[in-house]
Amino acid sequence: MNHRPVAVITGATSGLGRLTALELARRGTAPVIVARSRARADELRRDIEGVAPGGAPVEVFLADLSSLRDVRRAGQEIAARCPRIDVLVNNAGVHAFSQRITAEGLSEMPVVNYLAPWLLTHTLRDALIASAPARIVTVASEAARRAGGLDPARDLTLTAPYGRRASSRLYGRTKLMDIMFSAELARRLTGTGVTANSCDPGFNTTGLGRDLPGAGVLEKALTRAGIGDPRRGAGIIVRLATDPAFATVTGGYFSVKEARPLECPPPGRSAETRRELWEETSRLVEKILGITL
Numbered sequence: 001m002n003h004r005p006v007a008v009i010t011g012a013t014s015g016l017g018r019l020t021a022l023e024l025a026r027r028g029t030a031p032v033i034v035a036r037s038r039a040r041a042d043e044l045r046r047d048i049e050g051v052a053p054g055g056a057p058v059e060v061f062l063a064d065l066s067s068l069r070d071v072r073r074a075g076q077e078i079a080a081r082c083p084r085i086d087v088l089v090n091n092a093g094v095h096a097f098s099q100r101i102t103a104e105g106l107s108e109m110p111v112v113n114y115l116a117p118w119l120l121t122h123t124l125r126d127a128l129i130a131s132a133p134a135r136i137v138t139v140a141s142e143a144a145r146r147a148g149g150l151d152p153a154r155d156l157t158l159t160a161p162y163g164r165r166a167s168s169r170l171y172g173r174t175k176l177m178d179i180m181f182s183a184e185l186a187r188r189l190t191g192t193g194v195t196a197n198s199c200d201p202g203f204n205t206t207g208l209g210r211d212l213p214g215a216g217v218l219e220k221a222l223t224r225a226g227i228g229d230p231r232r233g234a235g236i237i238v239r240l241a242t243d244p245a246f247a248t249v250t251g252g253y254f255s256v257k258e259a260r261p262l263e264c265p266p267p268g269r270s271a272e273t274r275r276e277l278w279e280e281t282s283r284l285v286e287k288i289l290g291i292t293l
Helices: 015-026 038-051 068-081 106-132 142-146 152-157 164-188 215-224 230-242 273-290
Strands: 006-010 031-034 059-062 087-090 132-140 194-200 251-256
Touching: 006 015, 006 106, 015 031, 015 038, 015 068, 015 087, 015 230, 031 068, 031 087, 059 068, 059 251, 068 273, 087 106, 087 230, 106 132, 106 152, 106 164, 132 164, 132 230, 142 164, 152 273, 164 194, 164 251, 164 273, 194 215, 194 230, 230 251
Parallel strands: 006 031, 006 087, 031 059, 087 132, 132 194, 194 251
Antiparallel strands: none
């Protein structure tokens, strides 16, 4: 019996995640969808069943990625339900233009963009290693170049109000954390047969900035002009997840432009800073969840 690869994908009900899920299904992968909305997940399931050869099975796990407790629960459920995980795509993201505090007392943007993928990956780590060779793809952004400095202990717990202008720097900082996380994860997974890479999917009209006034009108105008086609962004994600050329490549950060290797922006290039970020993240997650990782 042929093995159908299994890919866990967050943020799959819209934008890049949706296109990635559909393309992976076309290629014979069985998608496992982590979604907040049952209705949107069911809609995606129907679309996947329509394009997948032989009707790929689709598993759906509901989770609010702004809640670390929910992320851990969903990860545990996925690990218990899925005997194999060949690919994990950490795609979900949000650009909040003003401060929003989660029920756990953290800023929503770093939780959804960075802490949630960190924790989900940690929760699925054993399953991924048991399924090796396996791949982890984390979607970052060129916005990481605008992060400025980085103080892990401060930036992970910062809850001060901010406005639209400052939001770009803070969003970029969460994406810098993603690149750093992926590189440190690759180091920690050395010898396991599991690779970890991140990517810059470029500019995409995917509704990421839907909270911005006039975003919908702008998105339609850009789409008509052929600017920000999200199929290009999804392409680099799918390539890192499936291309044999990347089967053993790990610890990299790649551009949407022909998968060109990119350097992590300066605040995150230090191996010491990457380890510090990892350790501060672990301490914070343990504190919030009341567990020992």
